[in-house]
Amino acid sequence: MELVNEILQTVLSGISIGCVYGLVALGFVLIFKATEVINFAQGELLMLGAFISYSLITMLNFPYWTALLVTVIFMGFFGTLLERTVLRSLVGEPVYAIVIVTIGISFFLRSVVSMVPGWGTDTYGFQTPFTEKFVRTGELVVSWEYLAIVLITTALILVLFAFFRFTRVGTAMRATSQNQLAAVYMGISVTRVFSLTWTIAAALGGIGGILLSPITFVHMNMGFIGLKAFPAAVLGGFGSLPGAIVGGLIIGITESLAGFYLPEGWKDIAAWIILIGVLVIRPQGLFGIQEKKKV
């Protein structure tokens, strides 16, 4: 019984980390589907979100939920701004050039955060309504911090699903990701779709940042979690939104179990080994669709 509990606990903490990976991976996939660009700055957007919510909560004494809302709005705005000022002028340029630009942005954001007064290179934490609260069922003790991540992510996924399924804008975004030319013919403004994609991706990054901060704390290098979300997105097949979440969960659970049961050092590479294994057998990821470009 104890062993079962232990495994359950480990899996649960894996699921909650996996949800954050999934959120970051969603950001990757959204931008990739719309613009074919891999956004290397997605992890840094998460970090920025975490720092902003930290400032709101500890410096300006905002309640947690208000801070969450303000951060999401701010990050959405930041994403739009980024798209308008930098990325829009690159539409139609080679994709790799744009990828390098996102790498430049990630360097820039990480260093700028370290230069802002009150942020710097230290590690911070903040109080949330879930701190130090636990749910007990029998032998099983689950921290509310972990549960909150799972619940908020689930809610978010439902909202996103509804958005893409039932709204006109969501449909326009799906159409653009399938065929930009046809979308233009149908009267969809592709540039506006791009802009909106960056807004949503940045906002998702912001939420991921808030959710992750109680677990890893807030520091300038927390954006490197983006490197873990990468295999998550690929595992799911880079073009699939549910795939990103499933991929995140698989990576999170594997990591958690490997960290607990395997010798030191396996935790960081278990996810990669699984990823390479999956890719060797299924080159397009678990949920991906084999792309065949016409010649």
Add this chain to the structure above:
Amino acid sequence: MKTDYNEDIRLFKYRSTFFWYLALVIGCLILPLLLDEYLISQLTFICMYAVAAVGLMLLTGYTGQISIGHAAFFAIGSYTSAILTAKGVPFILALPAAGILAGFVGVIIGRPILHLTGLYLAIATMGFAFIVDEILVRWESLTQGNMGFYVDPPSIGPFIIDTELRYYYLTLVVLILTLFAARNILRSPTGRAMIAIRDSEVAAEAMGINLAKFKTIAFAVSAFFAGVAGSLYAHKLFFINPESYTILLSIELLAMIIIGGLGSLHGAVFGAVFFIFLPQVIIMTKDYMPVYIQNQTGLEPALFGLLIVLVMLFEPMGIYGRWLKTKFYFEMFPLYKKDSFKREKKYQKAERH
């Protein structure tokens, strides 16, 4: 007028080109005599990174296969060379051995993952780099893990390469040999097969090119050069530990060739110059900034990131692209139009539904 196909693949396009390159080499030989030790060591780093960048350029710029895992080959080269010289093998043998082992590992991991395309390949190579990094940390009996590994200055016979100047000449010679080899590979049938694969895999296959074979060759050659560069790196720093070979190095190498200009050997060298000299320039301009900003440790990476963004915004084809445009401007004077190089901005049509 061309009368022979061989004219298309000559090593130097015109006789004058040869003399210009000769002048460049002589310039590189004389240059360090005018500089102080610190700047010479920066030139050494340029040559070293340029070797790795040429390797990655063959894979990414000419064969079209993206790798975000070249830090792994760099690391394998470094450790091979460090361990071999520590065991008494002369440097002159350890240097190629480092490249060969890296190339061999490239073949082994290349075979199963090279049927992946684009993004998936990039991620698989990235995973490979993480795994190699972890092995270097954990295999302490061989690599001494995080403690790091001390490396002796290299010697060729009785001649010990222990000054900055001598080391610069060593790396310069290796870089020239690398460029010469790369240029020759590119004009051979193998190189032309690689370029054909980049331009269209389907068309290349239809022409009878064995995709798996040539992709693996490209991967191996690319890993070989990265390994050689890694060996040079180890003997330059005298101390290596796994922290020097993180994902950031892989990303830097990739950024180097893209900023330099994909699909040209010039671009690889330009990219290395950009990446080594830009931080120096930033340090020099530091004196003119407000005191508060001056003392921030984040200043250099921030400006570096900003400049990368600006360079790509200004010139998406990279530094070599700008060079071509400038050359074209003078050749065509006064007929050059602003739109001569303008790409047709087209909407992408992804074939996924």
